[in-house]
Amino acid sequence: MDVSDEQRIVLLGKTGSGKSSLANTIFGEEVFKINHSSISESSLSQRETRSVDGRNLTVIDSHSVFDTCGSEVLLKKEMERCITECDPGPHGFLIVLKVEKFTQQEKDVIKEICEQFSEDALKFAAIVFTFGEQLPDGWRIEDFVQCNEELSSLVKNCGGRCHVVDNKYWNRNTGDIYRNNQIQVAEILRTIDKISEANGGMYYTNEMLQAVKKHIEIEEEKIRQSTNQSPNDTRDRAKSTVPNGLMILIVGSATGAMVGAFRGNSTPQDALYGALKGSQLGYIAAAEAKTVVDAILKAAQAALLGECKK
Ligand SMILES: Nc1nc2c(ncn2[C@@H]2O[C@H](COP(=O)(O)OP(=O)(O)OP(=O)(O)O)[C@@H](O)[C@H]2O)c(=O)[nH]1
Numbered sequence: 299m300d301v302s303d304e305q306r307i308v309l310l311g312k313t314g315s316g317k318s319s320l321a322n323t324i325f326g327e328e329v330f331k332i333n334h335s336s337i338s339e340s341s342l343s344q345r346e347t348r349s350v351d352g353r354n355l356t357v358i359d360s361h362s363v364f365d366t367c368g369s370e371v372l373l374k375k376e377m378e379r380c381i382t383e384c385d386p387g388p389h390g391f392l393i394v395l396k397v398e399k400f401t402q403q404e405k406d407v408i409k410e411i412c413e414q415f416s417e418d419a420l421k422f423a424a425i426v427f428t429f430g431e432q433l434p435d436g437w438r439i440e441d442f443v444q445c446n447e448e449l450s451s452l453v454k455n456c457g458g459r460c461h462v463v464d465n466k467y468w469n470r471n472t473g474d475i476y477r478n479n480q481i482q483v484a485e486i487l488r489t490i491d492k493i494s495e496a497n498g499g500m501y502y503t504n505e506m507l508q509a510v511k512k513h514i515e516i517e518e519e520k521i522r523q524s525t526n527q528s529p530n531d532t533r534d535r536a537k538s539t540v541p542n543g544l545m546i547l548i549v550g551s552a553t554g555a556m557v558g559a560f561r562g563n564s565t566p567q568d569a570l571y572g573a574l575k576g577s578q579l580g581y582i583a584a585a586e587a588k589t590v591v592d593a594i595l596k597a598a599q600a601a602l603l604g605e606c607k608k
């Protein structure tokens with residue numbers, strides 16, 4: 299379990315969506331380099347920590363992972379790398395989108411996000427819109443979201459967590475209590491706290507992502523061998539076989555392993571034993587849990603109890 303008071307968030311979005319600018323707006327200083335050309339200049343993600351509103355906040359500004367021109371494999375690799383770089387895992391993802399006219403490309407980006415994020419991963423995510431000045435007069439971001447079905451559904455899957463900033467124009471206090479970055483950043487920080495609380499203070503781990511991916515690959519192979527469906531249909535069918543229960547078991551065993559390994563064993567062999575033991579206990583306990591958070595808590599409790607009894 300994460301014992302430090304550091305909060306880690308990953309910013310994801312396509313080139314020019316304003317990720318680096320948003321990171322600077324959140325920090326209230328120019329920490330990340332802004333890209334003034336339409337081609338992505340950043341090939342690596344950048345990680346910075348600052349004290350913001352009494353908390354230690356680490357922001358991982360990713361290399362643009364949702365650019366539709368790149369190959370799908372590359373996108374996935376980048377996203378995994380981003381989560382790995384966020385070691386030991388992010389408390390939340392901010393998916394950065396622009397307030398702009400919805401083109402096919404934007405639709406593709408949303409589709410890509412939905413493909414990359416399982417429903418459970420979206421429990422760790424919020425949407426932040428940039429270029430808020432583009433909102434028609436008197437509109438709130440919810441009004442903009444409502445105009446598009448795909449967007450509405452994405453925001454809904456993120457538990458309705460949705461914010462808007464304008465990194466360029468909303469920095470001055472004009473008396474408008476909505477079109478104001480300071481007020482919007484305070485809301486974003488509150489949302490990060492809520493995500494953290496809702497997930498029991500846990501961070502998203504690559505193990506979760508990897509385990510679900512592995513399951514999908516195996517199912518895909520099975521479907522491929524038994525039918526001659528198109529690759530897309532095969533993948534969709536394989537994905538639909540990831541039951542909530544599996545996710546719960548994965549979270550449970552990963553948490554158990556973490557707690558098991560963490561419980562002060564001195565040699566690598568002991569640590570491994572602790573991890574394996576914790577993992578088994580977590581797996582068994584999580585099987586009884588109904589929700590992911592429940593699974594995490596049950597798994598952690600079981601692993602801790604197991605260690606105490608040893
Ligand atoms: N008007 C306006 N311009 C913005 C906003 N956010 C970013 N920009 C501008 O958009 C351009 C790209 O911003 P960045 O923050 O570098 O975008 P990015 O997503 O980090 O881009 P990559 O690092 O290439 O992926 C820059 O010229 C910014 O000044 C915003 O909210 N409003």
Ligand SMILES: [Mg+2]
Pocket residue numbers: 317318319331332333340359
């Ligand atoms: Mg950038």
